[in-house]
Amino acid sequence: MKSFILSKRITPEQLFMLSVLIVNGGNYLYNLILGRLLGPTQFADAAVLVTFLLVLSFIAMTFQLATAKFSVLFESGLFKSFVLRVYKNALSVGILLGLAIIIFAPQLQKLFNTTTSQMFVIFGCGVPFYFLMSVNRGIFQGKNELKSLSVTYQAEMLSRLVITLLLIYVLSSVSFSALIALGIAISFLFGLIPFSVKDISFKETTIIDKTHLKSIRSFFILTAFYELTQIVINNSDILLVKHYFEPYEAGLYASLALIGRIVYFIAWMFVMLLLPKVVQLKKENKSASKVLFKYVLYIGVISFVIVLGCFLFPKTIITMLFGESYISMASLLWKYGLATSMFALSNIFAYYYLSLDKYIPVIISGVFGMLQMALVVFFHESLEQVVYMQIIAMVLLLLIQLTFYKLDYKNR
Known part of the structure; x- marks a missing residue:
């Protein structure tokens, strides 16, 4: 009975905030363990990958925030048509960005003084999934489905922590930087859980008019600009x-x-x-x-x-x-x-x-x-x-x- 009363008192907002604190704690634990295991010199390589992950999160946040905003403003068929377009665009951007990271991996190795270029190649392979994950999160955020939003963040964090440590333990002879990159890439797949399939209609039932398209484009462009400033500052x-x-x-x-x-x-x-x-x-x-x-x-x-x-x-x-x-x-x-x-x-x-x-x-x-x-x-x-x-x-x-x-x- 007490647990039932307690659950009634906890609002979805409070549950989400608690979840975010746990996710941030898990991400900190991930970095702290790597810092202790690798030492300052090798941890510098890991920090580059973590920084790349943060940069990626800010770019993908453009799609997440836009999806969240128009999830509030758009209804029914218009929303489904909008979401389909966002998924297509997010996947296209993710593929292009991932390919760029893979192609320029040797140059990135020289620029950031890392021990291997392989870590950038592996990281680049996971990028498209991160963009899909961000649109999915935007739907949950806009629809105020905070429980599902919490689950996707928890799944990404826990999988990255567990898988990375397992890889380092089992494959200790392989480059640590490559193993960390692999753990990050795999966590993007887990971050798709749960996937909001019900909001996807592969046949556009409603045409988005020019006024709405202009509003969407303006928000995308300005949000992208702001997220770029976040990347620079952070x-x-x-x-x-x-x-x-x-x-x-x-x-x-x-x-x-x-x-x-x-x-x-x-x-x-x-x-x-x-x-x-x-x-x-x-x-x-x-x-x-x-x-x-x-x-x-x-x-x-x-x-x-x-x-x-x-x-x-x-x-x-x-x-x-x-x-x-x-x-x-x-x-x-x-x-x-x-x-x-x-x-x-x-x-x-x-x-x-x-x-x-x-x-x-x-x-x-x-x-x-x-x-x-x-x-x-x-x-x-x-x-x-x-x-x-x-x-x-x-x-x-x-x-x-x-x-x-x-x-x-x-x-x-």
Whole structure:
């Protein structure tokens, strides 16, 4: 009886948030185990693959967010025709991108100083499945089927963790980088569970009119642009450090980034919930400001706690998570966490306005994403300097996003 009452009290949102925390915890465990097993030098290769995975997730997020938004706006036959088109386009983009990674694998090996090009070939083979998976998730997100959305994330995370460790244990003579890439590629197939077959109609029953097509294209283009800024802000530092610094230092920095980004990954779950709510409120001609600031408050409190913890106990955190060999990064931990916190907060404002079809904050994010990258390119004498450049860019980004919101609110 108690368990029944408890289950009644847990809302689908709370269940999804709990699921996301478990998924993020599993992904952290995956990276922590790899960091301890491989050591800083070999972990640098693994970090490149994980970064490629994050880059891929941001590109595919364009399809997921568009599917989620129009899942709210479109009904019945129109929605099924839309979903069929998105699946076709996502698969085409996935195949082209996968082929590009495979073809340019030798060049990627040289660019990022990895031990083998084989890891890029294996990774490229899995890319098309990731794009299909993202459209599937977009359907669940837009339809508010949070249980199914939770399952697909859980399936991807658990399969990657278990399969990768099994491969490393059983095939220890094979390149670790190739085995990690294989584990990632296989996890994309598991991430398709459950697959929303009922929403696919292979015969277009409803023609999408020009007005809707224009709206879809505009959202796709602007979301793609914004996700590009996410890629630059979230991942350019690791790739640039891998390019400019020795493998050992790059591995140390990868451990720092992994711990410091916990704020962003927690904020991501609020973004997943924010977009459909804002779109629905706009559809009903209601204000979404309260929803925005509820999530800003959540992320602000979480960010403060994490950054404070990193400031007070940096050595303890790094030793517990990665071991003594990474301890030299302790002094930079809270600083990196501060930069990530600023980005996570500004990111909520950008997605809020993206949901409302207002795109100036998206352009602002793009400008500061390029600024961050330029600062790191010109100022990288030490890992500490790389972190400072990110703090400068992200603090300025948040201040301008807040200023835009204040001006926009006054003009309503």
